[in-house]
Amino acid sequence: MKAAWYEQNGSASQVLNVGDLPDPVPSAGEVCVKVLASGVNPSDVKTRAGRPLVAPRVTPHSDGAGIIVSVGDGVAQTRVGERVWIWNGQWKRAAGTAAEFIKLPSEQAVILPEDTTFEEGACLGIPALTALRAVTIDGPVLGQTVLVSGGAGAVGAYAIQFARLLGAAVIIATVSSSEKASVAMRLGADHAINYRAENVEERVKQITDSRGADRVIEVDGAANSGMLPGLVARGGLCVIYGSGKPQVPFDFGPMIQIGAAVRFFVVYELPIAERTVLVNALNAYLSHGMLEHTIAARYRLDDIVNAHEAVESGTLLGNAVVVFDVED
Numbered sequence: 001m002k003a004a005w006y007e008q009n010g011s012a013s014q015v016l017n018v019g020d021l022p023d024p025v026p027s028a029g030e031v032c033v034k035v036l037a038s039g040v041n042p043s044d045v046k047t048r049a050g051r052p053l054v055a056p057r058v059t060p061h062s063d064g065a066g067i068i069v070s071v072g073d074g075v076a077q078t079r080v081g082e083r084v085w086i087w088n089g090q091w092k093r094a095a096g097t098a099a100e101f102i103k104l105p106s107e108q109a110v111i112l113p114e115d116t117t118f119e120e121g122a123c124l125g126i127p128a129l130t131a132l133r134a135v136t137i138d139g140p141v142l143g144q145t146v147l148v149s150g151g152a153g154a155v156g157a158y159a160i161q162f163a164r165l166l167g168a169a170v171i172i173a174t175v176s177s178s179e180k181a182s183v184a185m186r187l188g189a190d191h192a193i194n195y196r197a198e199n200v201e202e203r204v205k206q207i208t209d210s211r212g213a214d215r216v217i218e219v220d221g222a223a224n225s226g227m228l229p230g231l232v233a234r235g236g237l238c239v240i241y242g243s244g245k246p247q248v249p250f251d252f253g254p255m256i257q258i259g260a261a262v263r264f265f266v267v268y269e270l271p272i273a274e275r276t277v278l279v280n281a282l283n284a285y286l287s288h289g290m291l292e293h294t295i296a297a298r299y300r301l302d303d304i305v306n307a308h309e310a311v312e313s314g315t316l317l318g319n320a321v322v323v324f325d326v327e328d
């Protein structure tokens with residue numbers, strides 16, 4: 001099969017190869033999926049750039065979608081032919097979705113609702129599940145004010161939509177441009193604050209009558225943690241799912257005075273019971289056509305270096321997806 005891989009950490013152009021690898025054969029409990037779209041996420045490029053390799057040769061990308069072509073012992077033959085989306089494709093595994101085929105445990109290939117395209121299916125495992133977790137963790141947002149930092153990002157765009165669907169009363173997004181503000185507002189934000197041009201704390205105070213947001217969903221903990229006491233309501237929740245740097249400093253005094261809670265999580269490590277709830281909820285939204293997917297750029301597998309560089313640049317307005325033809 002045609003596949004991409006790397007054998008050492010480094011820049012995309014230095015270490016990514018595209019060529020032929022043996023076709024995978026599913027073991028007991030596994031399915032083999034013909035990949036038709038492979039999502040490229042920031043963690044895929046960070047893993048390639050500098051995280052310890054899980055195997056001597058790694059095919060990147062955790063997200064993807066395609067069709068089950070064969071199954072191992074113990075998996076119902078009826079799964080063959082199913083359209084599926086994939087979670088944790090490359091998490092702690094050597095073989096991700098940047099390949100014509102991937103084999104993985106059957107439960108990691110979830111039925112892709114009929115009207116959801118393969119490209120859209122390749123945005124679910126990380127961006128959509130992370131957003132749904134961030135919006136739902138530690139209680140409902142019904143009637144609450146939710147602040148989504150980086151609201152036009154891959155995760156942020158879904159977070160705005162889930163907050164809307166789950167009944168948040170007011171949704172505030174931070175963005176860096178008027179184009180991103182339009183995206184955030186179209187997806188359901190009531191207010192978009194340009195964090196580069198405006199004073200975010202002042203704007204949030206104005207919007208919330210000085211109360212602050214009940215829940216802040218934070219894309220960059222290192223850059224923005226200092227602002228959190230000025231953004232979050234008394235007893236509110238800061239859900240931090242991303243950080244541009246390893247250290248996330250807090251002002252202890254202001255944080256304890258408002259009694260803020262801080263939650264970190266990584267989507268790869270969701271406990272199975274919680275993942276099942278989120279996956280089922282996500283598929284229900286998809287089945288009812290309730291989500292908009294922001295696909296910013298499509299690449300061929302031969303162009304995977306450009307795909308990684310585009311994600312690294314941080315300039316995409318949505319997800320990057322590597323697409324395969326059915327006959328590839």
Ligand SMILES: NC(=O)c1ccc[n+]([C@@H]2O[C@H](COP(=O)([O-])OP(=O)(O)OC[C@H]3O[C@@H](n4cnc5c(N)ncnc54)[C@H](OP(=O)(O)O)[C@@H]3O)[C@@H](O)[C@H]2O)c1
Binds near residue numbers: 244
């Ligand atoms: N915990 C998890 O399980 C999990 C899951 C998915 C992603 N992540 C992490 O979350 C981050 C975002 O992922 P993504 O796929 O959504 O990336 P993305 O599509 O690049 O989106 C990031 C968004 O955040 C904005 N942004 C950057 N710095 C910001 C700041 N200081 N304040 C407010 N907004 C800022 C960016 O736009 P501007 O630069 O134009 O503002 C962009 O719109 C990455 O670090 C990723 O590794 C974690």
